Amino acid sequence: MVNFISTLSPVMQALLATLFTWGMTAVGAALVFTTKKVNQKLMDGMLGSAGGIMIAASFWSLLSPAIEMAEDGPFPAWVPAAVGFLFGGFFLWAADKIIPHLHPSLTLDRAEGFNSKSKKRSTLLVFAITLHNIPEGLAVGVAFGAVAAGYPTASLAAAVALAIGIGIQNLPEGTAVAMPLRREGMSRRKSFFYGQFSGMVEPIAAVIGVLAVSFMTPILPFALAFAAGAMIFVVVEEVIPGSQENGNGDLATVCLMLGFTVMMILDVAFS
Template sequence: MHITLGIIIPFIGTTLGAFSVFFLRDQLSSLVQKGLLGFASGVMVAAAVWSLLIPSIDMSEYLGKFSFVPAATGFMLGILFLLLMDRIIPHLHLSSDEPEGIKTSLKKSTMLVLAVTLHNIPEGMAVGVVFAGVMMNSSDISMAGAFALSVGIAIQNFPEGAIISLPLKSEGKSKTKAFVYGTLSGIVEPIGAVITILLTNYIVPFLPYLLSFAAGAMIYVVVEELIPEASEGEHSNIGTIGFAIGFLIMMILDVALS
């Protein structure tokens, strides 16, 4: 029951954010978007360090001076995986009119959803891997720590749901359709988490690599997409302030609840 709730919490965050389309009239202002993007970046970086990389290194202490190897290897594989997905999956970012990935005739709204979905892949993996560690009774991952990660990702998913649904409404989509699109952008998270947990018995030896893999994928999203979008144009310091707040909240959650 606890694990099921932990898997669903991030998706609830996205759904609640998308639901804002029913009571907010227009798109979020650029200042608010910058602040929220910075906030999401801070949460993801803190989660990558405290919830994923540090446990990965702690699990590999038996390697002595080489305890960094699983974390470093998984981290780089996570970066390369998202780099490949970025090149393959057709998607469009809010701040751009030029689609990325392979050429396609998909609608703009669909590619906007795919962009957020791409961001959510590593987050779903992270939640799944951490709860898999809890199921394996790993001394380096507690149930409270796993919930801290889940709640932290849910907090940063709320603005993501709003950022995807509100522009769709402004482009002429009905409120219901905009809400559905925003919600669907987060469905990959519980799906990815469930698949990871179902494979728990097979991933035991690779858990340190998988934790750092998810960390690398999350950092890729932050550096490649979120921070540039939060920093472009005027008032980039708003994104920086958002980053600091998101980082602090996630760090406090992880340390206090672990």
């Protein structure tokens, strides 16, 4: 598979990779065709593993390469990583305050963002997951952009491994949107549509990411760290709390460690 991908342009590589991650979101949303409710322990375990995958990917696939790439730059190697990481978190924090959205586990009265009280629950749920899928798409895009830029610390296999890891953790995200809508009486078809729709932003963000770093190579360490910071913000602000609030904290924690380990193995093995 890696040999085939290597023959494609960086933009096409990032696009295909994020079409896969979008497809995994659709797989998670497709569970509405079989049931109205997913076992809560299973859901919390999947969320925990998703958090572990995102944390591991943030370091091994993004922050560590950003530091290595910056070693020969004009700044101390830690500067691009620190600045990009903090700015990525700040960007998601600001977006959370502005864009109306609702985390899947919360009631409508706890919606966040500008004018959120006037929006439908379905719209708010989709906005929440869509907002948090942006850094994942960017992460894949800049990873393939780093390969195209010829950095020795970046490899095509590692970029593919990152896409696989993000795809795995997208599965519970699709479920987390579609299932609440189905329980509230929305048809299976509409629930599935809204659930998979939340992953549509990833191919768009990936193409933007790979084009940005292709034309502005010096920003690559900052871009990698930015994606890492945004992903960590999502994990701490939503994924981990969501996995812990239903009394399955130990299970979610164990699954987080397993997800972290799987992503670490994928990244190190393919680097």
